[in-house]
Amino acid sequence: MAKHELAQHNSVPLKRSKLSLQETPAIDPPIFNPRYSDPAFSKPFNAAFRDRLVFKDDQSDACLFNTPYPAASLPNFLESTDYLQKLREELLTEAYFHKSNDLYEFYQSEDLRLSRKPHIAAFKNAIYSQKFFSLMSSLTGIDLDPSIIDLNGNQYHEGCYLLCHDDDIKDEKEGRRIAFILYLVDEDWSAADGGALDLFRCDETGYPVEVTQSLVPVRNTLAFFELSSVSYHQVAEVLTRDKSRISISGWFHGPLQTKLVSKTMPFTPLESLAQDISLESLLNPDYLSESAMTNIGNVFLEQSSIELQKFLRPEIYEQLVQELEAMGSVEGAGTDKALWDVVMGPQHVRRYSRVSQGNQDHIPSTLARLQRLFKSKVFEAYLTKVTNLTFLSANTELRMFKKGDYTLLHDHALERNGLDVLFSFPHMSEGTQEWEESWIAGSTHYVADKANLLTLYPRHNTLTMVLRDEGTLRFVRYLNARVGESRRRELSAMYAVNEDDEDEDEDEEDVGDEK
Secondary structure, three states, rough: OOOOOOOOOOOOEEEEOOOOOOOOOOOOOOOOOOHHOOOHHHHHHHHHHOOOOEOOOOOOEEEEOOOOOOEEOOOOOOOOOOHHHHHHHHHOOOOEEEEOOOOOOEEEEEHHOOOOOOHHHHHHHHOOOHHHHHHHHHHHOOOOOOOEEEEEEEEOOOOOOOEEEOOEEEEOOEEEEEEEEEOOOOOOHHHHOOOOOOEEOOOOOOOOOEEEEEOOOOOOOOEEEOOOOOOOOEEOOEOOOOOOOEEEEEEEEEEEOOOOOOOOOOOOOOOOOOOOOOOOOOOOOOHHHHHEEEEHHHHHHHHHHEEEEEEOOHHHHHHHHHHHHHHHHHHHHHHHHHHEEEEEEEOOEEEEEEEOOOHHHHOOHHHHHHHHOOOHHHHHHHHHHHHHOEEEEEEEEEEEEEEOOOOOOOOOHHOOOOEEEEEOOOOOOOOOOOOOOEEEEEEEOEEEEOOEEEOOOOOOOOEEEEEOOOEEHHHHHHOOOOOOOOEEEEEEEEEEEEHHHHHHHHHHHHHHHOO
């Protein structure tokens, strides 16, 4: 993979609002809603927060949710709506940087502590004030460090999102204790616009399994929740074209009450290679001649990857697709789950569907033949011939990604190094023939040291081979609403490579350089 020389993604500032603001003298900090510091509110709120109970204040409409973990919503948080509007206007004149990777797609300002705009500076001073820290401590009972706070402006436009994560960043003594968001969205923001703050319930192993609480952004509302190893949450994809999800967010830090706990995720054991079947009966003959295999090998040697379009015989691929459609494998027929019957998680690592071991008998015959081919000795020999690698074992799975699915780079799901082999047979929405790169969704990215080395898109009847060596990782980008009813369907395999082969290749390259 190191042989690729593809451009690294750079953060690009978002164009500022045309509104031009002049520097003005410092103004007084904003006033927080006095109801929230009233002991008649703070004492019962604190008791409910501490005991993990539901709380609702009729006077302010403030809410405390107890599931999946304590999270609060404080409406009308700032007293002055005029100040709120000016704060929003100044926030829109900040420089925003495009943040895009496997986990998120949104725009973020620089640290707002650096801003000299009067209303932003006044808000920063208010957040840093002893009065505000006392308020948050009285509401939550958590000991907070007033010397440490993070503060940024965020904009989520159509298609932006932040996938499942826990924000639980800490060292041995101190870490993030509370996450907070002040919403500056339009007055008419609704659930249909997307962008909800989704909170995940965890299973007995501590992994997120489903969203059980969604908080729709409301202007001038402060939302906050306690951070822990199970405080998994996400910002749902923004669906509206006409509005932006504008907010100020940050974290309060404080001493930890518990020691760090490292969680690991079990790995699926690799499968043995199965009995041989015929290459000629399935593969395009253009890829079976000696000259073709030599050409494939030369490209692979140079690039560590290759894409073979029209990989199966045309009649075989047509038969494969027809069999899937005949069994109603699209959601409209209600049988997606009948074939791809297991949803893979946990959601802070991945979300897609696969065909379980118990559902193998339901795989259509042509696809089953292809799966057997991927496990066969004859296909292993073919791969060895075109890659000059030998293999120890293989693992295969039939996967399906639909809108809302993804995989992430995460320490809980590190893959073994090896040869990734993937055959793609996507289902496209009505009226769409090919996967559109403009969707910015559903592509596979190979990355190393934060640089994007290679991007692959789902293509009809296409096989890709990529050698993933030390330090190279991959993820499937979140499938956003632009994909519609299109599905990324594939037979995915990972072949464990005999490491001696790679060492020999490196030795040969070194000798060549000396010559």
